[in-house]
Amino acid sequence: MVVRHEHAARAHPGRRVTEPKLRVTEIFRSIQGESTHAGFPCAFIRLTGCSLRCVWCDTAYAFHGGADMDLDEAVERVLRLETRLAEVTGGEPLEQEAVYPLMERLLDAGRTVLLETGGHVPLDRVDRRVVKIVDVKAPGSGMQSANLLENLDRLQPHDEVKFVIADRRDFDWSLALVRERNLDAGRVVTFSPVWESQPAADLAAWIRDSGRPIRLGLQLHKILWGDVPGR
Numbered sequence: 001m002v003v004r005h006e007h008a009a010r011a012h013p014g015r016r017v018t019e020p021k022l023r024v025t026e027i028f029r030s031i032q033g034e035s036t037h038a039g040f041p042c043a044f045i046r047l048t049g050c051s052l053r054c055v056w057c058d059t060a061y062a063f064h065g066g067a068d069m070d071l072d073e074a075v076e077r078v079l080r081l082e083t084r085l086a087e088v089t090g091g092e093p094l095e096q097e098a099v100y101p102l103m104e105r106l107l108d109a110g111r112t113v114l115l116e117t118g119g120h121v122p123l124d125r126v127d128r129r130v131v132k133i134v135d136v137k138a139p140g141s142g143m144q145s146a147n148l149l150e151n152l153d154r155l156q157p158h159d160e161v162k163f164v165i166a167d168r169r170d171f172d173w174s175l176a177l178v179r180e181r182n183l184d185a186g187r188v189v190t191f192s193p194v195w196e197s198q199p200a201a202d203l204a205a206w207i208r209d210s211g212r213p214i215r216l217g218l219q220l221h222k223i224l225w226g227d228v229p230g231r
């Protein structure tokens with residue numbers, strides 16, 4: 001542990017003085033549940049706080065609380081989980097300044113870094129190596145006005161766009177946006193049903209009949225273990 005700290009300090013002189021702390025809700029190892037990486041072991045770091053309030057949010061426990069953690073400790077705890085994938089999630093991770101060096105350090109350590117973001121914070125400071133999984137908030141979220149649609153012009157082919165679908169109105173709205181912006185051209189677009197209220201089979205049929213290469217997203221971790229923190 002000491003060796004890694006000394007190495008980090010040599011590689012980035014002065015970092016200890018300038019780096020802000022992270023506010024962290026939890027760090028854990030699980031199975032990636034809802035992207036094209038679903039099914040693989042993954043280390044998750046869930047950062048605390050989000051300025052949105054999506055009505056179907058399944059991580060409201062991360063709005064408050066958490067613990068301050070310096071970058072060295074956070075990186076070390078993620079690496080100690082020994083997974084190829086590391087996912088930075090929340091809350092809204094991009095609302096914390098320290099998330100940028102966190103992602104860079106995980107990338108430099110050889111991890112494939114996934115970022116789950118609500119889509120309301122500019123993506124321009126995110127390292128290009130990060131796989132961004134960007135939400136677009138449909139009307140049923142109650143947060144449609146927060147969408148920063150310019151973000152969709154900054155995506156790379158390896159990034160993914162995710163719509164959470166609460167009902168048929170959400171589906172129609174989302175499909176219209178996919179068509180209008182050609183979001184599924186060379187990129188993965190996922191529609192995921194709201195776990196509690198939108199039957200997945202209905203969404204599957206709507207996608208099947210949409211004529212677009214949209215991916216049905218099911219939250220594998222919830223199918224396996226239910227809707228519980230730390231999974």
Ligand code: SF4
Pocket residue numbers: 050051052053054056057058059060090091092117118
């Ligand atoms: S952006 Fe994400 S964390 Fe924030 S309220 Fe919406 S679903 Fe929850």
